[in-house]
Every structure is written in C-alpha cells, then in structure tokens.
Amino acid sequence: MGKVGFGLAVGIAVVTCVVAAGVVGKRVRNRRKWRRVMGVLKELEEDCGTPVSRLKQVVDAMAVEMHAGLASEGGSKLKMLLTFVDKLPNGSEKGLYYALDLGGTNFRVLRVQLGGRRSGIVKHDVERKPIPEHLMTSTSEDLFDFIATSLKEFSDKEDKDSSLSPPSRRELGFTFSFPVKQISVSSGLLMKWTKGYSIHDMVGNDVSECLHQAMARQRVDMHIAALVNDTVGTLALGHYNDEDTVAAVIIGTGTNACYFERADAIIKSQGVPTSSGGMVVNMEWGNFWSSHLPRTTYDIELDAESPNPNDQGFEKMISGMYLGEIVRRVILRMSQETDVFGPIHDVPLKVRKLVVNICDIVNPSSSSIGRDGSGGVASSRPKGPSSSNRLKRTVVAVEGGLYSNYRMFREYLNDAVAEILGEELAPYVILKDTEDGSGIGAALLAAAYSSPETVDT
Numbered sequence: 452m453g454k455v456g457f458g459l460a461v462g463i464a465v466v467t468c469v470v471a472a473g474v475v476g477k478r479v480r481n482r483r484k485w486r487r488v489m490g491v492l493k494e495l496e497e498d499c500g501t502p503v504s505r506l507k508q509v510v511d512a513m514a515v516e517m518h519a520g521l522a523s524e525g526g527s528k529l530k531m532l533l534t535f536v537d538k539l540p541n542g543s544e545k546g547l548y549y550a551l552d553l554g555g556t557n558f559r560v561l562r563v564q565l566g567g568r569r570s571g572i573v574k575h576d577v578e579r580k581p582i583p584e585h586l587m588t589s590t591s592e593d594l595f596d597f598i599a600t601s602l603k604e605f606s607d608k609e610d611k612d613s614s615l616s617p618p619s620r621r622e623l624g625f626t627f628s629f630p631v632k633q634i635s636v637s638s639g640l641l642m643k644w645t646k647g648y649s650i651h652d653m654v655g656n657d658v659s660e661c662l663h664q665a666m667a668r669q670r671v672d673m674h675i676a677a678l679v680n681d682t683v684g685t686l687a688l689g690h691y692n693d694e695d696t697v698a699a700v701i702i703g704t705g706t707n708a709c710y711f712e713r714a715d716a717i718i719k720s721q722g723v724p725t726s727s728g729g730m731v732v733n734m735e736w737g738n739f740w741s742s743h744l745p746r747t748t749y750d751i752e753l754d755a756e757s758p759n760p761n762d763q764g765f766e767k768m769i770s771g772m773y774l775g776e777i778v779r780r781v782i783l784r785m786s787q788e789t790d791v792f793g794p795i796h797d798v799p800l801k802v803r804k805l806v807v808n809i810c811d812i813v814n815p816s817s818s819s820i821g822r823d824g825s826g827g828v829a830s831s832r833p834k835g836p837s838s839s840n841r842l843k844r845t846v847v848a849v850e851g852g853l854y855s856n857y858r859m860f861r862e863y864l865n866d867a868v869a870e871i872l873g874e875e876l877a878p879y880v881i882l883k884d885t886e887d888g889s890g891i892g893a894a895l896l897a898a899a900y901s902s903p904e905t906v907d908t
Contacts, residue, residue, distance in 0.1 A: 498748075532735060603670070691892075699888065707737060
C-alpha cells in the first residue's frame with residue numbers, strides 16, 4: 452500500500468508547472484510583435500517549464516519527507532498525521548447514518564441510507580447552511596450550539612414511515628476540515644484555526660467533545676463514531692465504490708492528500724493497535740517545499756504578502772485559492788510594461804487571448820506540480836507482481852473544483868501522472884473523479900465504525 456501511496460502523493464503534486472509552458476509556447480510564438488508583453492510571457496513560460504527529470508527530483512524529495520514524517524513527529528515538512536482509521540467502508544454497510552461537514556463559511560448536514568452490497572447508497576438527503584460570520588470569531592459553545600441546533604432540526608425531519616427500525620441512537624460522522632491532532636478515530640485536538648475562523652477558547656481542545664456537549668444541551672441523541680477531514684472522507688467514499696482505492700487527493704480551493712499505509716512503515720505509531728495491519732495517513736501536504744519546485748517571482752511575491760508567509764508553500768503553487776492571484780500579478784506586470792490592455796470596457800480579442808495564454812501557463816503549471824505529489828504516492832506502492840504475476844490495480848480518488856470543473860487541468864494532470872509513473876506502472880494507476888467525499892464519506896465511516904447496538908437492522 453505504501454508504495455503506490457507515495458508515488459501518487461508526489462505525482463499529484465508537481466504536474467502543474469510543466470505542462471503550462473508547453474501549451475502556451477505554441478500560441479506565444481505567433482505574437483512576437485508584442486515584444487514587451489511577449490517578453491514577460493516568455494519569462495513566465497521559462498520559469499514554469501520543468502523537464503521530467505526535475506519533476507522526478509521533486510517526487511524523490513517528497514518521498515524523503517514522507518518517510519521522515521512517518522518516522523517521528525516534527526521531523527518533516529509533511530505532518531503525516533495519524534487518523535486512527537484502520538479500516539475503510541467496503542459496501543457491506545447497512546442502515547441510516549448522519550454526517551456533519553464543517554470546513555469553511557458553510558456547513559452541511561447529511562442523512563445517508565445504506566442498503567448493503569446489493570443496494571449501495573439507497574438515498575441521501577443534504578441541507579446546507581451558512582455559518583453566521585459572528586460565530587466564526589465567537590466562542591466554541593456558540594458555534595457548536597448553532598451546529599447542534601441545525602442537526603436537531605434536520606434529524607427531526609427523518610421519515611417517520613421509514614422501514615428501518617429506529618435504534619436507541621443514530622451514528623454520526625463529523626468532517627472537520629481544520630488541522631487536528633487525532634487521538635482516536637472519533638476524537639482529536641484542534642491545532643489551529645484557518646479559513647477565517649478565530650475561536651481562541653477551542654484551540655487545544657477535543658473537537659468531538661465540544662460537539663458532544665452541544666448535542667447534549669440541544670437534546671440530540673447521537674454517537675460521534677468518526678472525526679475526519681475532507682481528504683479522509685474522500686478516500687472512504689472512493690473505497691466504498693471501488694476497493695482498489697488506496698489514496699485520495701483534494702485539489703480545489705486548498706489541497707491535501709491521504710493514503711492507506713502499512714502499519715510497520717509508520718514508525719511513530721508503534722504500539723498503536725490496528726485491525727487491518729495499516730492506517731490512513733493524512734499527509735497535510737500543503738506545507739511541502741523543495742528547492743526543485745518551479746517557483747516564479749510571482750509565487751515569491753504572493754507568499755511574502757500573504758497572511759502566512761513561508762507557510763503552505765506547496766498549496767500556494769497548486770490550489771485554486773491562489774492561481775487567480777498569480778494570473779492577476781502577471782497581468783499587472785504586463786500592464787506596467789505596456790498599455791496593451793487599454794480601456795477595460797474595450798479589450799481587443801487578441802488581448803483577451805493573451806489572458807487565456809497566461810492562464811494556460813499558470814494552471815497547467817499547477818497541474819504539473821500536482822502530478823508530482825500524486826506520483827510520489829503512487830510510486831511508493833509496491834511495484835512487484837501480485838500472486839497472479841500481475842501488477843495490482845491502484846485507484847486514487849480525486850475531489851475538488853479545480854480538478855472536477857477545469858477540464859484542461861484534469862487532462863494535464865492525468866497525462867502527467869502517467870508520464871512520471873512510467874510505462875510499467877501507469878496503466879495500473881487510475882485517477883477517479885469523486886464527488887462529496889466530505890459529506891457521504893463521513894457517513895460511510897460512521898457506518899464502518901458504528902456501535903453494534905446502534906445499527907439499524
């Protein structure tokens with residue numbers, strides 16, 4: 452498991468800067484009369500251009516950091532956090548389960564009915580609510596009382612005519628997409644807030660306990676069976692649909708990856724019992740950094756002016772939250788060199804195409820870098836033949852708007868991962884678009900870890 456995990460983690464991490472240059476190069480050469488503008492574009496193209504040999508250096512660098520992070524706490528730029536998830540949903544789960552998904556300015560409540568191997572996901576209901584802005588900087592009690600109240604209102608709507616016999620209490624999976632130090636599969640300590648939240652009294656406290664106390668105050672009788680982040684939820688959903696899924700990557704507003712690793716490879720987890728001989732590792736790869744990454748002056752300036760300079764460097768080069776800002780900075784540089792853009796209300800077609808060219812460089816560059824991460828996870832998987840003398844099929848669940856909605860990015864990433872893995876391994880590694888792992892995946896993990904006495908029959 453570990454080998455493919457590595458290659459894919461690193462592979463879906465460097466694909467971004469390489470391909471950008473290739474696409475733009477063909478278009479740029481037809482517009483050399485715009486000397487200054489083309490000079491800026493050519494410089495960007497060269498900075499983003501990365502030969503495969505250099506990308507493999509990034510893959511190797513990420514693999515080294517992964518090994519170091521598995522060996523000891525604080526020994527790597529990659530946190531390689533233990534999730535205590537040592538088994539994944541396999542399609543046999545049955546019953547009615549709930550999920551909460553909190554990861555930004557909105558949160559969702561879900562109800563998922565599972566019918567076992569023959570029926571799969573029979574039905575799921577979702578309700579989305581915005582988090583009032585004042586609660587993002589209030590107290591933990593205020594925030595979780597709001598969430599628990601919303602959960603109660605949603606659960607009260609449960610179909611009273613359901614053929615499922617009501618259990619003593621429902622099982623709940625909680626996707627909490629903030630940095631957490633997991634202490635069990637269903638509990639973890641908040642390390643820090645991100646995404647505009649700043650509730651000081653909660654840092655260092657158990658997230659599940661905060662929710663449990665709020666549910667008790669609101670008379671919500673549910674058991675928190677799993678506390679996960681969105682990447683682990685995506686892996687759970689991917690594995691539920693395809694048991695060859697061993698890793699998951701989020702490429703959207705932010706980016707992260709997780710994969711199922713052998714227990715004997717996680718040196719820092721010695722003494723932690725597992726039922727399967729392995730555990731899902733949350734890489735938190737947004738903070739990865741290597742001197743081999745194709746970093747431009749625009750990346751450096753963006754990082755210096757960000758609220759968290761010298762932090763999350765990898766995420767700033769690959770995720771959707773920052774790519775638009777990189778494009779803006781390139782356009783600003785061009786506008787300082789020449790007045791090619793003219794009045795904003797009358798932009799010529801060729802100038803609009805220029806902006807497209809800039810995006811074509813920046814976005815594929817991002818996908819190349821993403822490839823390195825995925826390649827790292829995938830290439831870390833055993834390459835030897837299976838018992839049938841054939842390489843084992845490996846699936847990576849990929850979720851996020853940048854991958855799902857941006858066709859060119861997706862094609863670049865798929866092609867680049869194949870290139871970095873090589874002819875022998877690439878045919879056996881599949882990147883599979885996945886939807887709503889953070890919601891349905893949490894409910895599936897609640898099912899996998901549910902208490903026997905609370906499961907519907």
